[in-house]
Amino acid sequence: MTTATTKRRRLVNLRNFPTFTATSWAVLIFLYLPLVYVIGYSFNSGRMVMIWEGFSLHWYTVAIQDINIQRALTNSLKIAVVATTLSTVLAVLASLGLVRMARNGKRIAWALIGIPLIIPEIVLAIGTLAFFMAVKIPLGIFGLILAHTAFCIPFALLPIRARLSQLDAAPFEAAYDLGANDREILRRITLPLLSPAIVSGALLAFAISIDDFITSFFIAGPGATTLPVYIFGMIRSNVTPEVNAISTLLLLFSGIVLISSYVLNRVRR
Amino acid sequence: MTAINVATESPALQNEQMRPGQTSPRLALPTVLFLVATIAVPIAITFVYSFLSTADIGTGVKWDFTLSAYRHLFVQDKLDGTTAFDTRYVKVIWNSFVYSAITTVVTLILSLPIAMWIATRAESARNFLVAAVTLPFWISILIRTYGLRQLIDDNGPVGGVFHRLGLDYHIIYTPTATVIGLIYVFLPFMILPIYASAERFDFSLAEAGYDLGAKRMTVFRKIVLPSIRPGIISGIALVFIPALGSFLQSDMLGGGKANMIANVIANQFGQSRNWPFGCALSVLLIGLTVLFVQIIRGISARSGDQVNLV
Amino acid sequence: MTSSYLAISNIKKSFNTPEGGTVHALDDVTLDIQSGEFFVMLGPSGCGKTTLLRSIAGLEYPDSGVITLDGQRIDDIPAYNRPVNTVFQSYALFPHMTVAQNIAFGLEMEKLDKAEITSRVGLALEQVKLAGYEKRKSSQLSGGQAQRVALARALAKKPKVLLLDEPLSALDLKLRRGMQIELKRLQQETGITFVFVTHDQEEAMSMGDRIAVFNSGKVVQLDTPREIYRRPVNSFVADFIGETNLLDGVAGTDGITLPGGGMLLRSQVAEDCAIPDSGAITVAIRPEDFEITDTHGAITGTVRDSIFTGDTVRIHVTVTPEVEVAVSLPSYGARIPDRGEKVSLSPSGNSARTVAS
Numbered sequence: 001m002t003t004a005t006t007k008r009r010r011l012v013n014l015r016n017f018p019t020f021t022a023t024s025w026a027v028l029i030f031l032y033l034p035l036v037y038v039i040g041y042s043f044n045s046g047r048m049v050m051i052w053e054g055f056s057l058h059w060y061t062v063a064i065q066d067i068n069i070q071r072a073l074t075n076s077l078k079i080a081v082v083a084t085t086l087s088t089v090l091a092v093l094a095s096l097g098l099v100r101m102a103r104n105g106k107r108i109a110w111a112l113i114g115i116p117l118i119i120p121e122i123v124l125a126i127g128t129l130a131f132f133m134a135v136k137i138p139l140g141i142f143g144l145i146l147a148h149t150a151f152c153i154p155f156a157l158l159p160i161r162a163r164l165s166q167l168d169a170a171p172f173e174a175a176y177d178l179g180a181n182d183r184e185i186l187r188r189i190t191l192p193l194l195s196p197a198i199v200s201g202a203l204l205a206f207a208i209s210i211d212d213f214i215t216s217f218f219i220a221g222p223g224a225t226t227l228p229v230y231i232f233g234m235i236r237s238n239v240t241p242e243v244n245a246i247s248t249l250l251l252l253f254s255g256i257v258l259i260s261s262y263v264l265n266r267v268r269r
Numbered sequence: 270m271t272a273i274n275v276a277t278e279s280p281a282l283q284n285e286q287m288r289p290g291q292t293s294p295r296l297a298l299p300t301v302l303f304l305v306a307t308i309a310v311p312i313a314i315t316f317v318y319s320f321l322s323t324a325d326i327g328t329g330v331k332w333d334f335t336l337s338a339y340r341h342l343f344v345q346d347k348l349d350g351t352t353a354f355d356t357r358y359v360k361v362i363w364n365s366f367v368y369s370a371i372t373t374v375v376t377l378i379l380s381l382p383i384a385m386w387i388a389t390r391a392e393s394a395r396n397f398l399v400a401a402v403t404l405p406f407w408i409s410i411l412i413r414t415y416g417l418r419q420l421i422d423d424n425g426p427v428g429g430v431f432h433r434l435g436l437d438y439h440i441i442y443t444p445t446a447t448v449i450g451l452i453y454v455f456l457p458f459m460i461l462p463i464y465a466s467a468e469r470f471d472f473s474l475a476e477a478g479y480d481l482g483a484k485r486m487t488v489f490r491k492i493v494l495p496s497i498r499p500g501i502i503s504g505i506a507l508v509f510i511p512a513l514g515s516f517l518q519s520d521m522l523g524g525g526k527a528n529m530i531a532n533v534i535a536n537q538f539g540q541s542r543n544w545p546f547g548c549a550l551s552v553l554l555i556g557l558t559v560l561f562v563q564i565i566r567g568i569s570a571r572s573g574d575q576v577n578l579v
Numbered sequence: 580m581t582s583s584y585l586a587i588s589n590i591k592k593s594f595n596t597p598e599g600g601t602v603h604a605l606d607d608v609t610l611d612i613q614s615g616e617f618f619v620m621l622g623p624s625g626c627g628k629t630t631l632l633r634s635i636a637g638l639e640y641p642d643s644g645v646i647t648l649d650g651q652r653i654d655d656i657p658a659y660n661r662p663v664n665t666v667f668q669s670y671a672l673f674p675h676m677t678v679a680q681n682i683a684f685g686l687e688m689e690k691l692d693k694a695e696i697t698s699r700v701g702l703a704l705e706q707v708k709l710a711g712y713e714k715r716k717s718s719q720l721s722g723g724q725a726q727r728v729a730l731a732r733a734l735a736k737k738p739k740v741l742l743l744d745e746p747l748s749a750l751d752l753k754l755r756r757g758m759q760i761e762l763k764r765l766q767q768e769t770g771i772t773f774v775f776v777t778h779d780q781e782e783a784m785s786m787g788d789r790i791a792v793f794n795s796g797k798v799v800q801l802d803t804p805r806e807i808y809r810r811p812v813n814s815f816v817a818d819f820i821g822e823t824n825l826l827d828g829v830a831g832t833d834g835i836t837l838p839g840g841g842m843l844l845r846s847q848v849a850e851d852c853a854i855p856d857s858g859a860i861t862v863a864i865r866p867e868d869f870e871i872t873d874t875h876g877a878i879t880g881t882v883r884d885s886i887f888t889g890d891t892v893r894i895h896v897t898v899t900p901e902v903e904v905a906v907s908l909p910s911y912g913a914r915i916p917d918r919g920e921k922v923s924l925s926p927s928g929n930s931a932r933t934v935a936s
Contacts, residue, residue, distance in 0.1 A: 035416050170670075188684070211409035213409070232411060254407065
């Protein structure tokens with residue numbers, strides 16, 4: 001019975017193209033294998049990141065108790081929280097204002113907002129370094145907050161802009177018709193309708209800020225080392241599974257932030 | 270092209286302006302001013318500094334106008350006072366080009382199948398797979414590159430497989446490792462725009478192709494590929510342009526041999542302490558970026574495809 | 580006639596098209612709407628009726644003209660201060676609010692106190708028979724329920740005029756019939772002036788106290804449903820309202836010669852229609868106004884098909900190769916001619932009309 005069915009020519013799925021499935025799986029594995037490796041070796045009990053000796057949470061205790069990591073994490077969180085707040089506020093203001101801005105003004109504003117997405121980060125980083133030195137802004141947390149806010153704005157703006165373009169004019173007209181003026185419409189209709197996108201954008205900005213390396217590397221200065229900058233230093237000097245442990249914690253954290261953003265973006269449907 | 274844009278944009282703009290509850294454009298002013306200060310001014314300073322001289326002591330610049338930073342790209346002043354043509358930086362620029370080009374081609378070859386494959390899955394699987402491809406996009410490049418370094422290290426698992434097969438294996442701290450790193454980091458940038466095009470592709474067109482007697486590869490080449498061209502163009506731009514200015518991959522995987530533009534720039538602000546030269550390289554990188562953005566714009570305008578760069 | 584309540588005078592509004600042309604959405608429209616009236620604006624899509632409604636609401640600004648309500652000029656008042664409210668075609672419920680919050684919104688804008696708002700929300704929900712739905716999210720409502728909430732939301736404001744922009748077009752036929760009756764009842768109970776926009780002539784006929792028929796930015800005819808049906812001013816109205824056979828005839832001293840050579844006598848044409856002694860003229864005869872006559876009628880032809888629709892039978896009669904007329908006969912009583920049979924038709928009484936083309 002089985003031979004009969006196998007002998008029959010299999011009907012191929014015409015939506016599949018040969019080797020596409022295999023390539024896709026290979027690509028997915030390629031994308032995640034390095035992350036799996038980092039996470040896996042964070043549980044290594046030995047000192048080496050290449051030789052597996054046994055399962056242990058030892059390096060997590062080391063990482064959590066590492067005073068330098070604690071300092072770097074505190075810096076990262078301070079910068080990320082303030083930069084996220086500032087960039088979200090500025091993104092909301094920009095999204096509301098740009099709708100009615102004249103065409104040329106709009107074009108210039110969008111170009112300005114889009115620059116961090118196109119120009120290599122190192123260019124902006126050294127430009128910002130030179131700028132801070134020229135106007136005597138000390139390297140440190142304050143400068144980092146300014147720089148992070150700048151490149152977080154486009155990310156905070158992405159979901160807000162998408163949401164704004166999907167909004168139907170009818171509820172706004174209805175509110176107007178029911179006696180709400182522009183200010184009341186903003187408070188009662190526009191902002192509540194945008195709120196999932198605003199939160200989603202804030203989470204993206206947060207993820208970008210907390211993960212940033214290049215800008216922070218150039219303008220952190222000695223006192224304001226962020227977690228990625230500290231991890232970079234650890235990788236350069238002595239690699240132990242502690243790097244993997246703290247990286248895993250950072251991955252976990254970004255993962256939670258990103259998944260929340262993703263879920264929020266989908267809930268609105 | 271501009272004239273066409275104006276004509277097609279105006280009715281939408283009219284409608285936008287009619288919607289009640291809209292706020293004054295002045296609201297955007299703080300953001301615009303902030304971005305002028307934190308983005309436009311630093312770029313302007315980079316430009317100005319590239320025409321200045323290095324400071325006599327320490328870091329920074331001296332306000333002496335000179336073209337020596339740009340001259341430094343091609344000419345070396347020897348200690349004995351003679352000058353010679355210097356190929357080091359030309360090579361670096363060329364390397365950055367070649368690495369980015371290889372990265373673009375390889376990511377394109379890998380992304381076409383996976384983008385099409387995801388687009389043909391059932392909806393729930395599709396959402397999951399898109400999320401799976403998008404996630405690395407947002408995860409720390411540093412950690413991803415570190416993981417890759419462990420993976421392809423001589424003593425890592427890939428090396429282990431080669432050793433067991435009795436083959437020589439040494440990739441880490443070579444240009445090959447840099448390129449693998451670039452491919453790894455920029456893959457999602459190619460997959461996502463192509464997927465976005467592929468998802469909109471109407472498969473009944475492919476079915477019509479089969480119905481009319483075309484074989485599968487013909488259908489792919491003649492029907493599918495032209496339909497997803499806007500995504501491919503976007504993907505090429507989104508991979509090639511940032512790859513050109515990438516820093517971490519050649520630093521961590523290429524052995525810090527400063528073989529891409531960004532690494533040389535970083536050096537000028539670190540050990541080499543030649544800010545004007547670093548700024549000149551930055552200006553060059555901005556110029557190349559703008560040039561490629563314009564090329565992509567030109568291609569998309571000529572083919573009439575809607576290509577999104579941001 | 581009572582004096583006008585909502586007076587629309589010489590309203591003009593034009594739009595630029597993407598191709599660079601200009602469309603006159605409203606071309607010098609003047610209308611008087613009376614207090615407590617159920618007023619219907621009817622016309623095909625793009626005729627300007629919705630633009631006029633939105634101009635009354637304040638969502639669109641006319642290029643010129645004046646709108647007064649109860650003696651007060653309102654066209655220069657912003658929409659949020661006009662004592663009129665709208666029921667939108669897409670309902671336009673606020674998706675992030677509950678039913679009660681939606682209805683309370685307009686009352687909160689008037690800064691009424693909480694107790695007053697609660698009681699008026701409750702009353703409005705009772706009026707639309709949705710008591711108990713306060714806590715529902717607007718996304719959890721069916722189309723018909725969303726429609727009622729939109730209605731309650733506008734009525735709760737106690738507007739001087741309620742504007743309804745094709746409010747029933749998204750509902751299925753059965754629900755639509757029910758809502759038509761309910762809207763009519765609500766209008767009579769509240770005594771509020773309703774201005775109702777629709778493209779459905781049956782809906783307009785069954786609901787309106789008066790109907791303004793729009794075409795190409797102009798009011799073509801303004802009258803009661805009965806008058807518009809019985810006395811259409813031109814072939815557009817005759818054709819748009821109900822169904823009609825438009826026949827190209829030639830006027831003579833005896834009457835009008837119709838296609839196929841038959842003669843329509845002057846006595847068969849309504850008295851208010853003037854017939855010149857010569858020249859081309861358009862004759863309108865409704866399908867139900869035809870009778871089958873034994874002797875030579877105004878029209879003779881061959882029955883092409885007959886369709887049984889329940890209470891009537893519709894037959895199509897081929898008069899000449901180019902001209903066909905539709906006839907509606909009661910399905911009981913008179914004999915229904917068979918397919919292929921030669922028939923002779925005449926308008927009953929003086930039911931034929933001449934219309935301007």
